[in-house]
Amino acid sequence: MASQEPRWSHHSHHSRRSGSALTMDSLAAESDLRIISYVEVGCLALLTYDTLLNLDLEYRHIWSSKWGLIKCLYLWSRYGTFFDTSLAVLKRIDRDINLDPLKCNTLSKFITIFSGFGIGITEIILMTRTYALYGRSKKVLVFFMILWLSIGGFSIWAVINWMESVQVDPLPGISCDLYNSNDILLLCYIALLAGETVIVLLTLWKGFHTFYLVGSDAQYSHLITSFYRDGIMFYLVMLLTFIVVVVLQKRCTSSTPAHWRGTSSHHTLNFCLPLGYPCSGCCM
Template sequence: MIKLSEMDLNYLIHSVRDARAIGYVVVASATIMVYEWSILLEQEVSLIWYSPWSLVKVLYFLSRYSQILDIGVHFQEHIQTSADPKICYISHDIATVSSGLGIAVSELILIVRTCALYGNSKRIIYGLGLVWTIWVFGNSWPIVKFMKTSVFEHQVSALIPGCYLTKASPLILICFVSLLLLETLMVVLTVWKAFKLFRGSTNLLISRFFRDGIMYYFCLFTLTLANVLVILLAPHDMLDLLDTLLRVSHSTLCCRLLLGLRETAAFADISAQRGGMVTTLPVSGQMEFGTPAVNDEGEMSMLES
């Protein structure tokens, strides 16, 4: 019988605890995903599935359902026992690329929404489009570097589930810091437009538009910041503690944002048909709603999509 020293025993206990913590986060993320589908499926079918095809509809489906791959791969990577390092390396690469693409799509949804706030101004569209493109291609190198430098080994004990990451490039931090900056930019643009155009408005549509957008931005910002802290402070085998949750949260919040807007706008259309006084919701024409515009005198007018 092999006797473990106190140091080895403590290391084993901490390794089991860390592996289970990651597993719990993966399970929690999958639970959030399934729960969202169960409560929003009817709304999604009526508001998204039967709507005309558009850029936003394509982005919605990509963001909504690509996370299935992420969840499946992360389950295989962190839940299985006696994990093969070669399989772990492949799974890790797939999960990294899939998560990156999924978050990029979610950020594009938020950018489309932010452009809508500015009346689909070409300057804003081209500016944010350029920022997003630079952000995507700029993060490609640290992601590739991270995948190439990641090293997996067998777990020190069969009691420890999941893959054992022993080495990885810290350059992955660049991706999350740049994500923080991108989301900060969109928060600033949203808050500025809300203050400038809709200060003091009590309209339900306008209030919900900005309330949900700003709240979701700050939720994503907080979770991204937490991921940065994990990368800076956690050991190598805990680097992806919040990756799955961050991916699912981006998909969930962005899709909820679109569903909420379409539901509110549908309510506005019904109220308008019945003679109610409801202001058109200020979102992109690609979302099939009206868009606000500001004339030279600083007054806001509504343009039909």
Template sequence: MMADRQSAIAELVIVPFMDVASATLLAYDVMIKLDVEVEHIWMRKWSFLTVVYIIQRYLPFLDGGSVLYYHFGNLTDHYCTLIFNLNAWSYVVGISLSQFILTLRVWAVWNRSISVGIGFVIFFLACWIPSYVLLAQFSRLTFGPFPITYYPDFGCFFASALPLLPFWVCWLAYDTGTFVMILIPGLKAYHKGSRSGLLKTISQDGVAYYVIMFLFILINVICTVVLPVEFRTTLMFSFARITHSLGTSRIILHIRQAAWRRAYTHETSLSQIPFTQNGHEESSSAANSLIHDHFDVSELSTQL
């Protein structure tokens, strides 16, 4: 009976608090970055990746809205199952899209190597197909009445445990692999003294992102294994989803900003090169170097 009460407290108080905080963080981040996003995403030439970016950026609003209704709506067990399954599918699809964008970014740093690309495809499928298989188990989850009879009758309460550990392990494995793949070219560029602002942005943001997400997911794995069962529900589920989307969006926006600044610097530098007769060869060499670097950076940025 005491365990049921503890589980109910986790479901009724702690988990909703985390989900409300996560939804608030999402809304806040979208508001403060809206001007940058409009300038560098919405107003630029659209591509397939632009659509993927927008979906993974705003799909968490569906997640957040449905999970808040799940907590505070007056729902039957049938609708609890329906909303939870909708949220779970949106969750995994959104994370997959974010990982897809980040994987293409890492692949671009590897100069779109065919062998690296094939490796990423195999690695992606190996880590994320099990996550979709896990969704089938979510449909078997059952909901029941709250064990605390005097609590207001709203929201949903799990009558069975969530099999979250395999999902966290797959996510952790994929982030670890992509972190290694972004770290290798980043270290090479550092040792070679690369001056490209875009490449520096990609490497620094990528390393920082993967370190933070690695630690965060590792904490979730440890909590799932160590904590009592009443705290293994969806305590950090929404927070992980939203921070993953926010991190992906921030990285892409930083890359677009760096590419734009690089292009502007390139145009300014070319206009200031003196093409005199005596210094024609040196000036042409400098111009060619700038043009070559600019095209490399521009091509890389369009893949992101």
């Protein structure tokens, strides 16, 4: 008679496999978090480099100019980006935050909201540039207001729904992050890309129309070329960024922080590209 395998062997084998799977997940999570930390530090370094590189231009054209809406929006976008990117790095290295779920939860949500608000401000700057190309047309202004409010309202709704189902980092002490398998934030990127597609199409149309009319006016053509080139470059990099975000959203492990998949680094990218200065770096 064949000897029966002891009952405990299946349970023991299953336990070993479960323990091994848990260890693998933990290692994968730690590896993901380390990469995320490198990227966020890189974003802060890029932002610092961009600021130093353009300090002379900024002093001559921004700080020396009269105060107005565009100047305020620029300064908010420029230095507000330092704020949320620095917080993103801080929560990686501060053990008090890592070990306190309440602090982790509050800080991570604040960074997500602040970054989203900063991206919204940058979109206003992009729309203002295109609005200027159209000679401050009231129709274009009303259209952009409706577009911005629609995208902003939808994004606020999506973020609120996302926050209702987030959970604090299951690996306390390793990193402070929120986790969520909900893909609703991906819809924010789709809405953002749709809005930027509209902006770049309007820029393309006006650029083509102006080139056709201006003809040999070299100085004005150079200005329009700058607007045209910067707008297209920004859109193409944003499109590439969106594709990367989608790939990360679908392929990263379940333990990868959901809110990181594009938020603060996306804010850095959103600021560095559209302002027309020499630095056209992106961080994603």
